[in-house]
Amino acid sequence: MFDDFQEQKKTLLGQLENLDGLARRVGAHSLAARVQGDVIEKLASGRFHLVVVGEFNHGKTTFVNALLGEAVLSVGVTPTTAVIHHIVYGEEKSARRVHADGTSEAVPFEHVRDFAVGAERAGEELSYLEVAYPAPLLQDDIVLVDTPGVNDLSLTRAEITYGYIPRSDAVLFVLDAGQPLKESERQFLQHQLIEKSRDKIVFVVAKTDIWSPAEKEEALLYVRGRLGELLDAPPVFAVSSQAALAGDAEASGLPALTQHLQRFLAEERGQLMLRNAAHAGLGAADVLSRGVDARQRAAAFTSEQLTRRIELLEQDLKGHTETIESRRLAIREEVGSIKAWARRDLDRFCDDVLAQLPGLLERSSGEDLKQHLGPFLEHAFRRWAEAETAEIAGALEKLAERMVALAREDASDVGRRVGDAMGAELKAPKIEVDRFAYDVGIFAVLSVGMGVLFANALLGGILLAAAPALALWNRGRTEHEIKKRALELAPVVLRETAAKVGPQIDQMVEESAEHLDNWVQTAGQELHREVIEVLQAVQQEKSSGDQDVEAERVRCAELASDLGQLIATLTDFRANLAKEPPEAAS
Numbered sequence: 243m244f245d246d247f248q249e250q251k252k253t254l255l256g257q258l259e260n261l262d263g264l265a266r267r268v269g270a271h272s273l274a275a276r277v278q279g280d281v282i283e284k285l286a287s288g289r290f291h292l293v294v295v296g297e298f299n300h301g302k303t304t305f306v307n308a309l310l311g312e313a314v315l316s317v318g319v320t321p322t323t324a325v326i327h328h329i330v331y332g333e334e335k336s337a338r339r340v341h342a343d344g345t346s347e348a349v350p351f352e353h354v355r356d357f358a359v360g361a362e363r364a365g366e367e368l369s370y371l372e373v374a375y376p377a378p379l380l381q382d383d384i385v386l387v388d389t390p391g392v393n394d395l396s397l398t399r400a401e402i403t404y405g406y407i408p409r410s411d412a413v414l415f416v417l418d419a420g421q422p423l424k425e426s427e428r429q430f431l432q433h434q435l436i437e438k439s440r441d442k443i444v445f446v447v448a449k450t451d452i453w454s455p456a457e458k459e460e461a462l463l464y465v466r467g468r469l470g471e472l473l474d475a476p477p478v479f480a481v482s483s484q485a486a487l488a489g490d491a492e493a494s495g496l497p498a499l500t501q502h503l504q505r506f507l508a509e510e511r512g513q514l515m516l517r518n519a520a521h522a523g524l525g526a527a528d529v530l531s532r533g534v535d536a537r538q539r540a541a542a543f544t545s546e547q548l549t550r551r552i553e554l555l556e557q558d559l560k561g562h563t564e565t566i567e568s569r570r571l572a573i574r575e576e577v578g579s580i581k582a583w584a585r586r587d588l589d590r591f592c593d594d595v596l597a598q599l600p601g602l603l604e605r606s607s608g609e610d611l612k613q614h615l616g617p618f619l620e621h622a623f624r625r626w627a628e629a630e631t632a633e634i635a636g637a638l639e640k641l642a643e644r645m646v647a648l649a650r651e652d653a654s655d656v657g658r659r660v661g662d663a664m665g666a667e668l669k670a671p672k673i674e675v676d677r678f679a680y681d682v683g684i685f686a687v688l689s690v691g692m693g694v695l696f697a698n699a700l701l702g703g704i705l706l707a708a709a710p711a712l713a714l715w716n717r718g719r720t721e722h723e724i725k726k727r728a729l730e731l732a733p734v735v736l737r738e739t740a741a742k743v744g745p746q747i748d749q750m751v752e753e754s755a756e757h758l759d760n761w762v763q764t765a766g767q768e769l770h771r772e773v774i775e776v777l778q779a780v781q782q783e784k785s786s787g788d789q790d791v792e793a794e795r796v797r798c799a800e801l802a803s804d805l806g807q808l809i810a811t812l813t814d815f816r817a818n819l820a821k822e823p824p825e826a827a828s
Contacts, residue, residue, distance in 0.1 A: 244382055247508035250516055251285065254815060258282045258523050260808055261530070268801055269779025270533040270772050277526050285519040289330075290507045293387040293407055295435070296416030297427060301448035301483060305416055306388045308486035308496060310377045315388060316355040325357045325371050327388040331381050332374025340369045379500060384507070407435065411511045412442045412503060419449040419480075422461065423468045436473055443476070444506070445469060446499065450480040477502060513819055520816040527809045533776045534801050540780040541794040548781040555774050562652070569648060569762050576641050577755040584634060584747050591626045592740050595619070596733050603725045615728055619736060627743070634747070638754050645762055 258281055265274035296302045306329065307313045315327060328340075337349040339357070349357075349371070357371050370387075380386065387410070407413060413435065417423060435443065445465070453461055462480055469476040479499040486494035540548060602618075780794075 244504035244508045244512075247512040247516075248382065250815075250819075251512070254516055254519055254523075255282060255286060257808065257811055257815065258285070258519065260804075261523055261527055261812075264801065264805055264808065265526070265530055265533070268530060268533045268537055269776045270530055271779075272775055273526060273530060273533070273772055277523070281519055281522045281526070285515065288515050289383045289385050290411040290511055291385045291387055292412050292414055292503065293389060293410040294414045294416060295389055295407070297418075297424075298390070300416050300418040302416045303388055304483040304487075305414075305446060305448050305481060306386055308481070308483035308494065309379055309386060309500075310375055311486075312375075313487060314354065314373065314375060326369075326390075327357075327386075328370050328372045329377075329380065329386040329388065330372060330374050331377065331384075333376055334374070335376070336374045338372050340372055344369075346372070382504065410442065411507060412444055415443055415445050417445060417447045417465065419447050419452055419461065422447060422465045428468070428472070431469075432472055440473055442506075442510070443473070444499070444503065445476055445478045447478065447480045448483055450495065451482045451484055453480075517816060517819050520812055520819065524809065524812050524816070527805060527812065529772060531802075531805060531809075533772050534798060534805055536773045536776045537780060537801070538795070538798040540777050541791055541798060543780075545781055545784050548777055548784070552774055552777050552781070555777070559771070559774070565652060566763060569645060570759055573641065573645065573755055573759055573762065576637075577751055580634060580637050581748050581751050584630060584751070585744055587630055587633075588740055588744055588747070592736050595622055595736060599729065599732055603728055606725075615732060619732060619739075623736075623739060623743075630747075634751060638751070638758075642758050645758060649762060
């Protein structure tokens with residue numbers, strides 16, 4: 243299946259390159275640049291990210307080494323993976339550290355193990371360490387991401403949980419054969435991982451060397467049963483990393499796992515990647531058909547007639563720009579309203595929690611407050627944030643739908659006016675939102691953004707930092723003093739957290755609005771700009787004496803024929819992707 247995906251990807255890239263070439267032959271160079279940058283390069287550089295997650299001392303990094311075929315990364319009995327590692331394919335072994343600001347610098351490969359230490363390096367804000375290694379598994383555009391232990395309560399751990407996991411293509415959750423599925427793991431899976439990545443979790447039981455053949459069958463049955471309480475038919479693989487590193491592939495269990503991963507990535511993630519690229523290609527081809535039509539009609543015009551029509555279209559574009567600006571103003575006003583009521587909701591949430599606090603303290607013992615006040619505040623904040631995110635997403639979705647409807651109406655008017663300028667009826671472009679791009683632009687920004695919010699402001703921020711204070715302030719105090727101190731400290735913790743959450747919400751909404759704003763501008767000006775660009779190309783050819791009217795008509799007929807064949811090919815390609823492969827059906 244993975245070989246089939248790579249072949250399909252190669253075929254589609256070839257068709258998209260043909261589309262790029264056609265656009266340049268027509269004279270639609272801006273459209274060609276968009277096809278090249280937004281579709282071809284995105285598909286060509288698309289990588290699959292496998293994020294390895296698990297509690298520390300469960301053999302995560304040893305498992306990653308086993309996948310690589312060599313002990314590349316450092317392992318130990320204490321939390322060692324403090325710096326996130328991206329392992330990518332490279333003919334030669336190399337490494338570079340990538341900083342939070344996007345800059346990077348080379349690191350001697352023999353120093354890779356220095357970055358696996360118990361704490362972040364002082365004074366260094368590393369985003370991740372990229373390690374290039376010639377492992378066969380990585381040749382198929384796969385990136386392995388080795389992460390800190392999920393029970394290592396640090397900012398890095400929170401960044402993994404809420405930053406990398408939602409963007410991964412598959413999550414490899416590593417369990418320890420000696421203590422499979424502890425309660426802490428079950429809680430993490432149920433409350434953090436499954437709700438975000440239910441359809442892409444693969445479970446790996448490491449250190450299976452400790453089981454006898456009889457114990458292995460019984461233990462795997464137990465693990466699958468426990469996991470089955472959380473999700474349906476969980477994929478579980480028993481792996482001996484030590485056997486893999488010793489060269490015993492059959493005893494390691496790795497071949498079955500890697501085959502499953504390649505099939506999963508090809509069928510699930512790969513097909514989605516191909517469908518979206520094919521859809522984007524068809525959308526660009528539909529736009530290009532207007533350019534071919536304009537070029538056909540321009541063949542009979544003189545240079546003076548072309549100049550007048552270009553001037554008419556530029557004037558109309560200027561007038562239409564005012565309409566676009568009114569749409570953009572409406573977006574900004576709506577976004578301002580969303581941010582305002584989100585801030586009001588945040589203030590009300592804090593007020594409500596603090597209003598409940600005296601009653602909660604009255605009903606609780608000092609021991610309860612010691613153990614549960616910090617988690618209570620964190621849980622309350624999380625529940626509010628999840629509900630608020632859903633409400634914000636709904637408001638942004640309605641705003642986007644309104645803008646799409648208005649853009650369709652505008653496109654119809656533009657098509658009529660451009661057609662009048664060309665002296666013939668010109669079909670208006672289709673205005674639609676690619677479903678995948680829409681989801682990424684509006685909803686993934688929210689989910690990932692809210693994850694960063696939690697990482698910075700909750701799990702890795704002030705509430706976590708306050709937990710020790712909330713747990714220890716009671717030493718040598720009476721229960722009355724404990725409750726009094728709780729009543730003083732909890733509001734401070736809550737308000738300071740809210741002060742960090744508010745700007746993060748604003749940023750999420752602004753990022754989503756920016757996607758929509760860019761789309762409105764592109765959709766609103768696309769037909770004008772493409773027709774003007776094509777007419778200018780024809781005019782330049784006429785001015786230089788390179789164009790013969792009859793030869794141009796023949797050329798346009800060839801362009802229309804080639805474009806029609808390309809559209810048919812892309813349509814068939816996309817239709818075939820929707821068909822279930824025989825292996826899956828059986």
